[in-house]
Amino acid sequence: MTFEYSLTHPLLSENVPRWDAEHDVVIVGFGAAGASAAIEAVQAGADTLVIERASGYGGTSALSGGEIYLGGSGGTPAQRQAGFTDSTEDLYRYLMMAGGRDADEARVRLYAEESLAHHDWLVAQGVKYKNTFLPERMVEPVTDDCLIWSGSEEAWPFSAQAKPCPRGHTPQWTGWGGGQLLMKVLGERALALGAAVRYDTRVLALIVDAEGAVCGTVVRSAGQTAYIRARQAVILCAGGFAMNRDMVRRHAPQLLRSGEPIGSPGDDGSGILMGMSVGGAAIHMNEAFVTLPFYGPESLIKGIFVNERGQRFINEDCYHGRVGYHALQQLGDRIFLLVDQATYQEPAEFTRIGIAAAGETWEEVERDLSLPAGTLTATVETYNRHARNGVDPLFNKAAQWLKPLDEPPFVALDCRVDYAFYSHFTLGGLDTLPTGQVLTEQREPVPRLFAAGRTACGLPRWGGGYSSGLSLADSTFFGRQAGRHAAASARRG
Numbered sequence: 001m002t003f004e005y006s007l008t009h010p011l012l013s014e015n016v017p018r019w020d021a022e023h024d025v026v027i028v029g030f031g032a033a034g035a036s037a038a039i040e041a042v043q044a045g046a047d048t049l050v051i052e053r054a055s056g057y058g059g060t061s062a063l064s065g066g067e068i069y070l071g072g073s074g075g076t077p078a079q080r081q082a083g084f085t086d087s088t089e090d091l092y093r094y095l096m097m098a099g100g101r102d103a104d105e106a107r108v109r110l111y112a113e114e115s116l117a118h119h120d121w122l123v124a125q126g127v128k129y130k131n132t133f134l135p136e137r138m139v140e141p142v143t144d145d146c147l148i149w150s151g152s153e154e155a156w157p158f159s160a161q162a163k164p165c166p167r168g169h170t171p172q173w174t175g176w177g178g179g180q181l182l183m184k185v186l187g188e189r190a191l192a193l194g195a196a197v198r199y200d201t202r203v204l205a206l207i208v209d210a211e212g213a214v215c216g217t218v219v220r221s222a223g224q225t226a227y228i229r230a231r232q233a234v235i236l237c238a239g240g241f242a243m244n245r246d247m248v249r250r251h252a253p254q255l256l257r258s259g260e261p262i263g264s265p266g267d268d269g270s271g272i273l274m275g276m277s278v279g280g281a282a283i284h285m286n287e288a289f290v291t292l293p294f295y296g297p298e299s300l301i302k303g304i305f306v307n308e309r310g311q312r313f314i315n316e317d318c319y320h321g322r323v324g325y326h327a328l329q330q331l332g333d334r335i336f337l338l339v340d341q342a343t344y345q346e347p348a349e350f351t352r353i354g355i356a357a358a359g360e361t362w363e364e365v366e367r368d369l370s371l372p373a374g375t376l377t378a379t380v381e382t383y384n385r386h387a388r389n390g391v392d393p394l395f396n397k398a399a400q401w402l403k404p405l406d407e408p409p410f411v412a413l414d415c416r417v418d419y420a421f422y423s424h425f426t427l428g429g430l431d432t433l434p435t436g437q438v439l440t441e442q443r444e445p446v447p448r449l450f451a452a453g454r455t456a457c458g459l460p461r462w463g464g465g466y467s468s469g470l471s472l473a474d475s476t477f478f479g480r481q482a483g484r485h486a487a488a489s490a491r492r493g
Helices: 032-043 059-063 077-081 088-098 105-125 179-193 245-251 253-257 270-277 298-302 320-327 362-368 375-387 470-492
Strands: 021-028 048-051 196-198 202-208 214-221 224-236 288-291 304-306 336-339 354-359 410-414 423-426 437-439 445-451
Touching (some): 021 032, 021 214, 021 470, 032 048, 032 059, 032 179, 179 470, 202 270, 214 445, 224 270, 224 470, 270 445, 288 320, 298 336, 304 375, 354 362, 362 410, 445 470
Parallel strands (some): 021 224, 224 445
Antiparallel strands (some): 202 214, 304 336
């Protein structure tokens, strides 16, 4: 009998011609979430297999900066060494705001209370932190230093609810791209502990028994189809869907305005589709991280962003991802960053932010941009008048970043959505409990199915609140939860 296997339709176990392999826990994807799940599952005594479509571990995690959002319980060693005290409640309040109106309180509370212990777990696996602090604003360090401001901690409205503290922790790695070091540590640790792995293997479908419980996967490798039984649980850690432009068009069409998806080819939504095929609910599929990395140089934070009507729309001292998120909410693609001679420095080349207009007066800049007369000039005049008094009543930009834009020549930097470097990845995914168990629309667990990483909708679920390091924090911590609870179900079985 021949079957057409599909990510959107599971195979009934009664139609499985044979079981080619059996394991307690089967993990789909060998990025940070999959590696963390494997470490915990193996250490809990489960016979664990990781299935990876690529030729090695890594996934999108290996393409990242390796930054993990950590804090609470008084502070990590890096925070304390830099003179910061980070309370669990401040971390909790910040993460609740960062998660948006549908922040998962149980998930946030668990992470806030165990974040410092998670830091120690990472170190125990072999992740090294230099525990030095870089106070200037940046996308990620180019040195091997550790601690940075990686979100909107110092910016309104977050600073009004939670005491600011830097929480971005990057591993000891020189240059961008520390994610490859993080994945080497986690991947090699999982393998050393005894996790089995099948590389160059694509999962075609989930397998369910007569009661609807997930009991295996159909895979294909080297032209051969195989059937792998999961005696107790399958964990989906297969990434998001930024690379599946059809899914993006269906769920997050605003991202089509910016053409720079971040991810590996595996971020095609396959894990989410498989979870949905057995009744899992996908939530916040419209949400995404969108960034315009306009700093450093950090002097540009003293400029002001305006849309094509000459109006401000954000406090510029917030995280660059929050700026990018709100830029995409504006009507039209034309976004400008206004600076004067004192604040101008050339943006990084990769950002594709050039000069759109310049002049000795803001009226000249306004005319060069073909904006309606009096729009941009009124915005600048209002901003300058309040900035001279050290306040920003409209957007609450912090005083340290306030400077009247009154030293000619004046410049409008071109931050067009359809041209400048607006990169993105998706935040929506399967609804899960903090344990990793996948939930139905009725929020009932799908039997024997877990998910973590960007296949699940975890801590980061609102683009306007994202901070660098939240994805890897979520993937590693809740990957661990999924591995541990899947192994526990194996022991009960």
